[in-house]
Amino acid sequence: MNTVLGPVPADRLGVVAVHEALLSVLPGAEHAFDIAIDRAEIFETLAAKLRDFRAQGGGTIVDSAGMYHGRDVPLYEALSRATGVHVVASTGMGPEPLLGGYFLTPQTNPPTPWPAERFADLFAREVTEGMVVPRVERRGPAGLVATAATREGMTGTEESLFRGAARAGLATGVAVSIRFGADPVGDLEIVLDEGLPAGRVVVGGLDRREAVAAGAPLEIARRGAFVALDHVGLDDDDHIGDEERAALVVELVAAGLGDRVLLSGNAIGVAKGHPGRELPYGHVLSDFAPRLHALGLADADVRRILVDNPRELLCRA
Amino acid sequence: MSRVNTVLGPIATEELGFVAVHEHIGYGMPGCELDTRWWKTPEERYEETVPKLRAFHDNARPYGGATFVEATGICNGRDVDYYKSLSAKTGVHIVACTGFVGGDTALAFFARADVDYLTRQFVHEITVGIGDTGVRAGIIKVGVSRGFRMTDLDQRIYRAAARAAVETGVPIFTHLAVDAEPAIEIFGEEGLPLHRVLFGHVDDGVSQGRVRDTEIADRGGRLGFDTFGYDLELPDPPFWGRPRRERLEHFLRFIRGGYLDRVLASADANCSPLGWPGVKGHTVNYLFEDLIPDLRDAGVDDAAITTIFVDNPASFLTIQN
Numbered sequence: 001m002n003t004v005l006g007p008v009p010a011d012r013l014g015v016v017a018v019h020e021a022l023l024s025v026l027p028g029a030e031h032a033f034d035i036a037i038d039r040a041e042i043f044e045t046l047a048a049k050l051r052d053f054r055a056q057g058g059g060t061i062v063d064s065a066g067m068y069h070g071r072d073v074p075l076y077e078a079l080s081r082a083t084g085v086h087v088v089a090s091t092g093m094g095p096e097p098l099l100g101g102y103f104l105t106p107q108t109n110p111p112t113p114w115p116a117e118r119f120a121d122l123f124a125r126e127v128t129e130g131m132v133v134p135r136v137e138r139r140g141p142a143g144l145v146a147t148a149a150t151r152e153g154m155t156g157t158e159e160s161l162f163r164g165a166a167r168a169g170l171a172t173g174v175a176v177s178i179r180f181g182a183d184p185v186g187d188l189e190i191v192l193d194e195g196l197p198a199g200r201v202v203v204g205g206l207d208r209r210e211a212v213a214a215g216a217p218l219e220i221a222r223r224g225a226f227v228a229l230d231h232v233g234l235d236d237d238d239h240i241g242d243e244e245r246a247a248l249v250v251e252l253v254a255a256g257l258g259d260r261v262l263l264s265g266n267a268i269g270v271a272k273g274h275p276g277r278e279l280p281y282g283h284v285l286s287d288f289a290p291r292l293h294a295l296g297l298a299d300a301d302v303r304r305i306l307v308d309n310p311r312e313l314l315c316r317a
Numbered sequence: 318m319s320r321v322n323t324v325l326g327p328i329a330t331e332e333l334g335f336v337a338v339h340e341h342i343g344y345g346m347p348g349c350e351l352d353t354r355w356w357k358t359p360e361e362r363y364e365e366t367v368p369k370l371r372a373f374h375d376n377a378r379p380y381g382g383a384t385f386v387e388a389t390g391i392c393n394g395r396d397v398d399y400y401k402s403l404s405a406k407t408g409v410h411i412v413a414c415t416g417f418v419g420g421d422t423a424l425a426f427f428a429r430a431d432v433d434y435l436t437r438q439f440v441h442e443i444t445v446g447i448g449d450t451g452v453r454a455g456i457i458k459v460g461v462s463r464g465f466r467m468t469d470l471d472q473r474i475y476r477a478a479a480r481a482a483v484e485t486g487v488p489i490f491t492h493l494a495v496d497a498e499p500a501i502e503i504f505g506e507e508g509l510p511l512h513r514v515l516f517g518h519v520d521d522g523v524s525q526g527r528v529r530d531t532e533i534a535d536r537g538g539r540l541g542f543d544t545f546g547y548d549l550e551l552p553d554p555p556f557w558g559r560p561r562r563e564r565l566e567h568f569l570r571f572i573r574g575g576y577l578d579r580v581l582a583s584a585d586a587n588c589s590p591l592g593w594p595g596v597k598g599h600t601v602n603y604l605f606e607d608l609i610p611d612l613r614d615a616g617v618d619d620a621a622i623t624t625i626f627v628d629n630p631a632s633f634l635t636i637q638n
Contacts, residue, residue: 027426
């Protein structure tokens with residue numbers, strides 16, 4: 001298992017939050033005239049949140065924001081050392097509007113966006129050679145390849161991103177996280193088409209209302225991929241609330257798919273340039289797990305969802 | 318008092334001397350910093366860059382000072398602290414810009430921003446400083462995205478730049494002079510006289526047939542013949558290259574045709590490119606080593622050369638109050 005401080009035996013991970021963000025910077029916000037980026041303050045905020053997570057029984061945080069959304073590997077290393085929480089950082093990018101022009105309108109004529117193969121190489125090297133600190137150095141290996149499609153539906157470049165992420169996952173053995181655009185099953189099929197086993201994929205955002213209404217969580221679990229109900233604590237126009245979310249978990253377990261379920265909050269520790277999402281990393285443990293118990297889910301089932309499933313996902317194949 | 322913002326502080330216009338009005342210390346598309354194939358150590362960067370700037374400084378000596386206008390916009394690897402150290406150690410005046418090379422080089426945060434926010438970003442960088450460097454931008458960069466048509470985002474950036482130029486008095490220079498109609502309309506609506514705008518890259522190979530150069534000049538705009546040296550005769554020319562003779566003749570037509578006070582020239586070279594291979598052997602010093610001898614051979618006198626490289630940029634760059 002790749003953490004920012006190096007490989008860690010999988011049985012030490014404890015409770016894992018698979019879809020979270022530590023420092024999240026909307027690309028470009030680092031140049032904004034009215035946004036201050038105070039590293040000491042960011043560290044203190046994140047350290048307090050990680051200690052809180054640990055106090056609630058958390059063991060591992062996965063920063064699934066990819067390589068171009070404020071990822072700061074040296075900061076995460078120091079945070080992990082200071083708090084004792086394992087931190088897994090991710091490579092990957094997406095959706096398309098968050099990419100830089102280097103990938104979308106390269107200095108070629110015509111300016112053809114990057115094909116899958118180049119994304120695959122960029123992401124795979126972040127696992128095999130280490131994650132980049134831009135123009136300075138490589139650090140420890142990425143533990144996840146994360147990508148996303150736009151809500152209106154996957155673009156051509158996003159298909160390249162998904163296929164590239166799948167190839168990087170295949171080549172390196174790390175898992176692939178996809179946040180679907182408009183079609184969860186169709187987007188999953190893109191990465192499976194590259195030959196990636198479904199068990200190496202987690203599909204995020206499956207607690208979005210339209211996905212639930214379409215029966216996507218069960219369908220995706222049946223295909224063998226991990227189902228991330230990863231907006232725990234959120235109840236809005238886009239997402240089902242915790243009550244429905246807990247019922248969905250119970251439904252999945254009852255269908256014999258409890259080994260495919262993952263829970264996370266998509267909390268953002270520190271956001272720059274966008275509103276963020278304020279939620280304790282430990283919310284799943286402190287607030288959501290009791291709901292599952294109340295609905296009659298066995299301890300072993302809850303533990304499987306919080307510990308065993310993410311361990312299986314994050315262990316390099 | 319007439320002054321220009323450089324990375325080491327404002328200087329009097331009279332100190333500018335010879336001006337290369339559209340150059341790069343290093344340019345790269347946003348995201349190229351993630352790709353290790355382009356990485357170089359700081360030692361390599363300085364080693365590639367300092368001799369070119371020193372030669373530029375020495376070449377410019379007959380004109381007084383040497384001024385290098387850095388055209389790398391926000392998100393393209395603009396590195397103002399680095400420019401400060403280069404300027405301090407070589408004596409070259411470096412003018413940094415605010416703005417964007419084009420909408421397609423503005424990252425998501427700015428792509429989502431409205432005209433008002435972009436205006437405040439530019440004004441802040443001109444009047445307060447860029448980031449925490451304390452350096453004030455001396456010019457605003459705007460440009461047309463790939464595809465030869467101004468996008469909505471390009472137009473928002475042009476409008477914000479026009480407002481910032483009116484408010485602060487610094488000029489605007491553009492990446493590409495194609496599809497100039499919407500640009501001219503925006504500048505007109507915002508009350509910015511066209512002599513405060515340098516329409517750049519009128520001379521590049523891919524733009525030919527798409528630039529209404531005479532019309533821009535007749536309406537008061539300035540023309541940037543600023544990709545000198547990207548010649549198709551090079552062993553591995555970039556796609557925007559052009560036959561050397563053809564570019565020179567294009568320039569001469571405007572010099573001889575009554576537009577001497579409207580034209581500026583530069584090489585758009587990278588001292589040390591950030592996210593592309595660059596063009597080997599092409600430097601800002603092409604202006605001295607090739608262009609000025611070519612102009613002299615064509616009968617352009619020293620007074621005209623001084624107009625192009627000293628007087629025109631001085632009046633253009635001077636902050637209007």
